[in-house]
Structure formats: C-alpha cells, structure tokens
C-alpha cells in the first residue's frame with residue numbers, strides 16, 4: 802500500500818477483533834514514529850504501551866478513559882512528550898512555547914499511517930483523565946499526554962466521515 806492509499810482509507814476504528822498485535826508490529830509502528838521530523842530535531846516524544854490485562858483493568862477501575870470501548874482495545878499507545886527538552890525559542894515570531902504538541906502529533910500520524918498500511922484500525926483518544934493515567938503508569942510528571950492511540954484489527958466498518966472541500970480549507 803502506498804501513502805496515498807493509506808491516507809485515503811484510514812478512518813477511526815473503535816471495535817476490534819479479539820486478536821493481539823504482535824511485538825514485531827508494535828516495534829514497526831514505533832519505528833515509524835521515531836523517524837518523524839521534530840522542531841530542532843528535539844524528538845521529545847515517548848510512548849507507553851498498554852496491552853496487558855492487569856494494566857487495562859487498573860485503568861478501567863480508575864475510569865481513566867471516559868469511553869468504555871477503550872478498555873476492549875488490544876493495544877493502547879499512550880503518546881507522551883517532554884516539553885522541557887526544547888531550546889529557548891528564537892524570537893522571530895510570537896511563538897513562545899515549545900513544540901511538544903506539534904512534534905507528537907506529526908510522529909503519531911506517521912504511526913497511524915503505518916498501522917493502516919498493516920491492516921490495523923486506529924483511533925486517537927483525548928477524552929481521558931491525564932493525572933490518573935500518569936499515576937497508574939508511573940509516568941514522569943514533566944511529560945504531557947495529549948492523547949492516546951487505540952490499535953487493533955478492525956471489527957467494524959464505519960462509513961468515512963465527511964471532509965471539507967479543498968476550496969474551504971484554502972485562504
């Protein structure tokens with residue numbers, strides 16, 4: 802599958818077959834994220850892999866994610882980044898923050914497209930209690946967790962969601 806095709810067929814999948822995602826595939830997905838560009842090549846991203854029942858149960862018990870389907874995913878990749886790694890902003894514009902969100906989003910898109918190519922379904926999930934997740938997974942305090950990605954073999958075929966026309970997204 803080429804990139805164009807992966808972009809075309811990707812859609813959010815929230816129901817998965819009862820089939821694990823292999824270690825080999827997980828490594829391939831993370832490797833796609835690893836290769837993404839980042840501001841100053843800071844590579845501030847890190848991922849926490851949840852695939853064992855015990856951790857899933859802990860997250861569920863704490864109601865860490867707001868939507869019940871999350872706990873039925875065979876694999877959750879918690880996408881994290883360390884904003885403190887960025888050098889001081891160059892004062893050429895009004896951007897005074899770090900680029901942790903941007904870089905993590907780009908890398909995660911690489912990961913999702915790689916997953917799509919491998920026949921996996923994915924969905925980004927941001928509706929969660931971040932402090933609960935950090936505590937349960939013992940993640941460092943200085944990391945942000947903008948979202949997680951659920952991954953598994955699709956057990957549903959939802960219709961593709963509509964997108965704006967090209968002329969609507971061009972100034």
Ligand SMILES: Cc1cc2nc3c(=O)[nH]c(=O)nc-3n(C[C@H](O)[C@H](O)[C@H](O)COP(=O)(O)O)c2cc1C
Pocket residue numbers: 811812813814868924925926927928929948961962
């Ligand atoms: C940053 C981000 C956060 C999202 N958070 C959630 C979420 O918490 N729960 C959920 O069911 N879907 C979530 N989604 C999925 C979007 O609803 C979905 O991508 C959008 O409706 C377009 O549908 P599509 O992915 O099938 O094209 C999120 C997507 C993104 C990009």
